[in-house]
Amino acid sequence: MTDIDVTIKALGAKGDGVAETDGGAIFVPFAAPGDLVNIRVNKSKDGRRRGKVLSVTEAGPDRHPAACEHFTQCGGCSVQHLTPASYQSWKREIVCQALKRQNLDTAIVANLITGSVGERRRARLSARRLAGGTILGFFEMGSHRIVNLEQCPVLHSDITSIFPALRSLLDELLEVRSAAEVAVTRSDTGLDITLLMPGETDLTVRETLATFAETNDVARISWKPLQPKAGDDAEPIVARRSVAMKFGDIQTEIPPDAFIQPTSWGEQVLCENVMAAVNGADKVVELFAGCGAFALPIAMSGSQVFAVDLAQDHLGALSRTARSNGLGERIKVEARNLDRRPLAGPELDGLDVVVLDPPRAGASAQAGLLANSAIPTIVYISCNPQSFARDARKLIDGGYELESVLPIDQFLWSPHVELVSVFRSS
Numbered sequence: 392m393t394d395i396d397v398t399i400k401a402l403g404a405k406g407d408g409v410a411e412t413d414g415g416a417i418f419v420p421f422a423a424p425g426d427l428v429n430i431r432v433n434k435s436k437d438g439r440r441r442g443k444v445l446s447v448t449e450a451g452p453d454r455h456p457a458a459c460e461h462f463t464q465c466g467g468c469s470v471q472h473l474t475p476a477s478y479q480s481w482k483r484e485i486v487c488q489a490l491k492r493q494n495l496d497t498a499i500v501a502n503l504i505t506g507s508v509g510e511r512r513r514a515r516l517s518a519r520r521l522a523g524g525t526i527l528g529f530f531e532m533g534s535h536r537i538v539n540l541e542q543c544p545v546l547h548s549d550i551t552s553i554f555p556a557l558r559s560l561l562d563e564l565l566e567v568r569s570a571a572e573v574a575v576t577r578s579d580t581g582l583d584i585t586l587l588m589p590g591e592t593d594l595t596v597r598e599t600l601a602t603f604a605e606t607n608d609v610a611r612i613s614w615k616p617l618q619p620k621a622g623d624d625a626e627p628i629v630a631r632r633s634v635a636m637k638f639g640d641i642q643t644e645i646p647p648d649a650f651i652q653p654t655s656w657g658e659q660v661l662c663e664n665v666m667a668a669v670n671g672a673d674k675v676v677e678l679f680a681g682c683g684a685f686a687l688p689i690a691m692s693g694s695q696v697f698a699v700d701l702a703q704d705h706l707g708a709l710s711r712t713a714r715s716n717g718l719g720e721r722i723k724v725e726a727r728n729l730d731r732r733p734l735a736g737p738e739l740d741g742l743d744v745v746v747l748d749p750p751r752a753g754a755s756a757q758a759g760l761l762a763n764s765a766i767p768t769i770v771y772i773s774c775n776p777q778s779f780a781r782d783a784r785k786l787i788d789g790g791y792e793l794e795s796v797l798p799i800d801q802f803l804w805s806p807h808v809e810l811v812s813v814f815r816s817s
């Protein structure tokens with residue numbers, strides 16, 4: 392361990408400041424470009440040299456006061472210490488760097504669209520019951536210690552304001568030293584809470600949950616094993632009213648712990664871009680469709696939609712909503728693992744548009760097959776620029792042109808960035 396003075400030259404993809412020294416690069420969390428900092432240098436397991444800021448001797452022009460008292464301890468945010476301009480160009484650059492690594496043009500990458508504080512409408516929190524009470528929050532960076540959150544400016548206040556009540560609930564439900572997770576979604580009809588718990592429910596637990604839901608006006612509480620096996624779905628224990636989200640103009644009842652976009656403005660921007668690219672086309676396939684955030688508005692505008700997803704409960708919600716809104720003939724669904732069985736051969740014939748929105752791993756097998764198809768337009772939404780760039784390379788090698796890339800910042804102050812892109816067959 393050595394203590395040295397360094398100047399931060401740039402920010403890495405995870406938000407660490409990067410200092411160049413004779414001994415190579417040193418990654419310094421929570422340092423901003425231009426900062427002169429005194430750091431303690433450690434070698435981490437991956438062989439990279441990391442520095443811990445001991446003091447900021449001189450703040451650089453990009454440094455900005457952090458918004459949260461837990462910043463630098465809580466692993467949820469890595470970059471609250473940047474000016475908005477520096478933050479936005481850093482996030483756009485994450486997308487550009489991923490494209491560059493695949494020798495793809497970055498001139499078409501638009502400026503980042505970013506949100507504001509208090510807009511995240513879902514969170515997965517970790518909890519541990521200690522002798523003195525339950526701690527609840529996110530993990531510390533690079534550790535399994537939980538930061539007991541007093542505040543979180545990123546999350547909607549409806550979520551953070553229930554933290555004290557959740558702690559008291561878990562004090563009752565958890566044995567000392569046991570752990571749990573809590574998934575909270577702020578739906579349009581109230582909070583939807585899924586408890587991922589070590590034990591099972593009995594009558595007393597159910598009564599406790601019913602009282603909790605009543606006292607705190609929670610729409611639904613579900614229960615799921617902390618280490619679920621295949622087929623272990625969340626069981627709704629208390630359902631005081633239906634849990635619904637509006638996709639476009641359509642109210643959709645969502646299952647417990649469903650995937651929904653993290654912010655409503657983000658979903659809207661994504662949807663507007665999807666709709667503009669679909670542009671009233673006849674035959675649309677949506678892969679990784681979830682509960683239908685895009686499939687429902689697309690069908691509403693007149694297209695025939697074939698929606699595919701792995702999650703049966705999400706597709707069930709989509710189908711029920713389609714039927715009850717007179718779209719039953721316009722939306723067909725199939726539950727299918729697209730990594731193992733991507734759409735292929737005749738399934739890709741005669742389509743006008745494919746929309747895909749895969750999880751972080753991307754859609755490597757599917758992209759390979761789409762690359763050799765004759766589908767005029769492909770809209771690719773991604774939450775991981777690295778896997779996106781890999782799949783984009785395949786599409787471009789197959790003859791597609793990358794027309795636009797719009798980075799969207801739904802995970803404020805984290806290194807995560809999403810994007811919506813349009814490919815056209817050339």
Ligand SMILES: C[S@@+](CC[C@H](N)C(=O)[O-])C[C@H]1O[C@@H](n2cnc3c(N)ncnc32)[C@H](O)[C@@H]1O
Nearest residue numbers: 679680681684700701702728729730748749750
């Ligand atoms: C990023 S979400 C997108 C959902 C939807 N487009 C939305 O915006 O609400 C990814 C979706 O992919 C689904 N998924 C994950 N792995 C899959 C796989 N191997 N095959 C098919 N669907 C998968 C998940 O169930 C989830 O609904």
